[in-house]
Amino acid sequence: MTDETLPDPDSEPYWQGAAAGELRYQRCGACKTAIFYPRALCTNCGAPDPDWSVSDGQGTVYAVSVVHRPPPSFSGQAPYAVVLVDLDEGFRMMSRIVDAAPDTVAVGDRVRVIFRDDPDGRPTPYFTPA
Amino acid sequence: MIEGNIVSLKRACAIAGVAESRLGVVPDSTVLTLQAEALVAALADAGLEKSDVDGLLVSGAWGRLPGLQIAEYLGIQPSYADSTMVGGASFEFHLGHAAAAIQAGLCRVAVILYGSTQRSRADKYIFQIRNDLGYQYEAPYGLPTPVGSYALAASRHFAQYGTTSEQLADLAVSTRNWAALNPKALRREPLTRDDVLNSGPIATPLNKLDCCLFTDGGGAVVVVSPDIAKTLKKPPVWLLGQGESVSHAQISEMPDLTVTPAAKSGARAFEMAGVTHRDLDVVEIYDSFTITVLLTLESLGFCAPGTGGEFIANGRTGPGGEFPLNTNGGGLSYCHPGQYGIFLIIEAVRQLRGECDERQVANAALALISGTGGVLSSNSTCILGVE
Numbered sequence: 001m002t003d004e005t006l007p008d009p010d011s012e013p014y015w016q017g018a019a020a021g022e023l024r025y026q027r028c029g030a031c032k033t034a035i036f037y038p039r040a041l042c043t044n045c046g047a048p049d050p051d052w053s054v055s056d057g058q059g060t061v062y063a064v065s066v067v068h069r070p071p072p073s074f075s076g077q078a079p080y081a082v083v084l085v086d087l088d089e090g091f092r093m094m095s096r097i098v099d100a101a102p103d104t105v106a107v108g109d110r111v112r113v114i115f116r117d118d119p120d121g122r123p124t125p126y127f128t129p130a
Numbered sequence: 131m132i133e134g135n136i137v138s139l140k141r142a143c144a145i146a147g148v149a150e151s152r153l154g155v156v157p158d159s160t161v162l163t164l165q166a167e168a169l170v171a172a173l174a175d176a177g178l179e180k181s182d183v184d185g186l187l188v189s190g191a192w193g194r195l196p197g198l199q200i201a202e203y204l205g206i207q208p209s210y211a212d213s214t215m216v217g218g219a220s221f222e223f224h225l226g227h228a229a230a231a232i233q234a235g236l237c238r239v240a241v242i243l244y245g246s247t248q249r250s251r252a253d254k255y256i257f258q259i260r261n262d263l264g265y266q267y268e269a270p271y272g273l274p275t276p277v278g279s280y281a282l283a284a285s286r287h288f289a290q291y292g293t294t295s296e297q298l299a300d301l302a303v304s305t306r307n308w309a310a311l312n313p314k315a316l317r318r319e320p321l322t323r324d325d326v327l328n329s330g331p332i333a334t335p336l337n338k339l340d341c342c343l344f345t346d347g348g349g350a351v352v353v354v355s356p357d358i359a360k361t362l363k364k365p366p367v368w369l370l371g372q373g374e375s376v377s378h379a380q381i382s383e384m385p386d387l388t389v390t391p392a393a394k395s396g397a398r399a400f401e402m403a404g405v406t407h408r409d410l411d412v413v414e415i416y417d418s419f420t421i422t423v424l425l426t427l428e429s430l431g432f433c434a435p436g437t438g439g440e441f442i443a444n445g446r447t448g449p450g451g452e453f454p455l456n457t458n459g460g461g462l463s464y465c466h467p468g469q470y471g472i473f474l475i476i477e478a479v480r481q482l483r484g485e486c487d488e489r490q491v492a493n494a495a496l497a498l499i500s501g502t503g504g505v506l507s508s509n510s511t512c513i514l515g516v517e
């Protein structure tokens with residue numbers, strides 16, 4: 001799914017971070033809310049230009065689904081576990097579990113970030129059991 | 131927050147006509163022909179002419195500018211137009227918007243329209259996988275949309291409250307039992323709990339028969355001012371309350387996967403109508419997936435958080451059960467042409483008019499409909515009554 005529109009002005013620091021092995025997120029300078037995905041303003045108080053930070057990459061599985069019928073561009077990869085992870089810094093993101101059997105992952109499990117290339121060859125954050 | 135009183139839409143408008151187009155698999159049609167069919171039938175149901183229509187509310191992800199294309203095709207030049215597109219709930223939003231416009235005197239006869247040929251023409255109207263803007267943070271992980279998003283919500287509810295696949299399956303069975311009583315339903319053959327559980331995983335914990343149908347179809351709803359309503363041949367169905375809420379676009383941005391925007395929109399609808407849950411005779415809730423219904427029931431306050439599984443289990447929502455729900459067979463067994471919400475209105479109106487034959491809920495006088503769009507992203511809830 002190579003897309004020539006990426007990265008965009010909001011996401012460029014994020015994807016640059018991924019290429020450098022860093023999970024970057026934003027934090028509002030005014031109200032200190034952690035913000036993900038990256039934006040031009042704080043989703044809580046509306047202050048412009050949130051600051052960039054680097055996450056420790058440690059989090060807890062908030063929700064998990066093992067995909068058995070994937071979208072066409074992911075055919076042949078199933079089953080795999082897609083997760084929502086609550087990072088310890090206070091933001092949530094979607095990812096996928098790697099280096100573990102998909103049906104062993106449960107809500108509440110501790111996980112940590114690990115960077116792999118996505119199907120387009122772009123360094124991307126995945127998660128693995130901590 | 132700037133607080134202020136909300137203007138009530140109670141009795142601001144009435145529904146005077148409803149109709150489906152052909153449903154199911156309709157290869158000899160387009161989105162335009164299906165909407166024309168539904169419009170003609172709904173106007174006949176209302177006893178009004180096309181020339182009476184001065185408001186048009188449409189949604190759809192087909193074409194370049196659906197709101198213009200359908201008006202042109204039908205030969206309607208509305209003086210009030212609304213193309214609000216918030217997924218399958220759009221039509222409940224439209225009903226509130228039509229009420230507000232009629233109350234303000236901006237139009238008198240508004241038509242809400244929908245049509246889709248997603249099944250027969252292989253157009254992927256909605257939910258295309260995208261990899262730009264906000265979607266670039268979900269797209270790399272291969273979540274099938276929308277089912278995977280609803281599966282994540284189900285997984286959270288299961289883990290947080292002990293909800294089970296058996297409970298979700300029971301809802302699918304009850305809904306199928308309603309479909310068996312509806313000649314227009316696509317799937318009417320008997321279904322068991324085990325059939326649902328063994329239908330194959332799509333994205334855990336959701337199985338194939340936890341998911342709605344994939345059909346063609348269209349519908350139309352004619353909404354009129356109170357003065358016009360009183361002149362028509364059929365008894366009017368009044369809008370008594372309406373609320374709407376938008377929460378997020380992507381599932382990773384949903385604040386709490388067990389609470390949908392129905393919590394906000396439902397509270398407003400109940401307050402506006404001045405009724406309680408116990409007053410309702412029939413309830414129609416968007417069932418894109420079984421879990422959608424469970425979460426919506428809890429968010430609307432029909433049962434406490436975490437108890438939705440018990441609420442829907444063991445045939446309670448089916449024919450003869452104590453909580454008549456999705457009496458046409460729902461998106462799960464009747465039809466689901468991409469955006470299902472218009473069919474919630476159509477069924478509620480027919481129940482309130484006593485036009486439902488075998489599946490008629492006795493003495494139905496007060497109905498609640500709740501549409502959910504996107505991935506638990508948007509909700510509008512409406513309360514309708516004959517009094």
Ligand SMILES: [Zn+2]
Binds near residue numbers: 028
């Ligand atoms: Zn802020």
